[in-house]
Amino acid sequence: MIDREGELLRAELIRVADTVHPAFDGLALIRARIAEPLRPWWRRLLALIPRTSRTAAPEAPGTADRKAxxxxxxxxxxxxxxxxxxxxxxxxxxxxxxxxxxxxxxxxxxxxxxxxxxxxxxxxxxxxxxxxxxxxxxxxxxxxxxxxxxxx
CATH class of the missing domain: 2.30.30.30 (SH3 type barrels.)
Structure with missing residues (x-):
């Protein structure tokens, strides 16, 4: 037996769920994510950082890279x-x-x-x-x- 508060909660959840509209490529994004090799969560965050900022500090202007x-x-x-x-x-x-x-x-x-x-x-x-x-x-x-x- 559902009480009045349960009915109100159910009605509100249905109302909010009806406002959700999936993206047209949502299923493709899910499939791509599942196909990725399993990585620690922090490795996925590193992928979002531009590669130039992976060093501890930026190189000084005019610093030659990989020179003897x-x-x-x-x-x-x-x-x-x-x-x-x-x-x-x-x-x-x-x-x-x-x-x-x-x-x-x-x-x-x-x-x-x-x-x-x-x-x-x-x-x-x-x-x-x-x-x-x-x-x-x-x-x-x-x-x-x-x-x-x-x-x-």
Missing amino acids: VSQKGITAMTIIRRPARDVRAGDIITADPDHNNRPVRWRVQAPPKVTADGIAIVDFADLTGVKPGVAWFDSHKELSVEPTGGAR
Whole structure:
């Protein structure tokens, strides 16, 4: 048995539901969403952010992107910026971006494995004598590397 308040609630819900008009492509949007590979909710939000804003801070005007930086002195080496998905076997990662760019010496053992979620998994050998490890980065994250065979 439905009381008077239940009847009023039912009538109001019906009235509000009658004002909803589905979009002509609503079913296509639902099907496209179902067909997408399952990703964490925060990864879907990242897709909405323009790619240029994925870095922690904007680059200064006039900053050259991916150009070799010549080091002076005994440790003369070439450091370039390369997306995590593009590092090569033999490259040496020189800074850990996930830990405030602390200096590291990680030799990449093989090309990174990029997951469906956009994560680049990198196997490395720590050149400071610590055992080998695995690091994972957003595949678009720029890493500082000493390239194998010179800057390219």
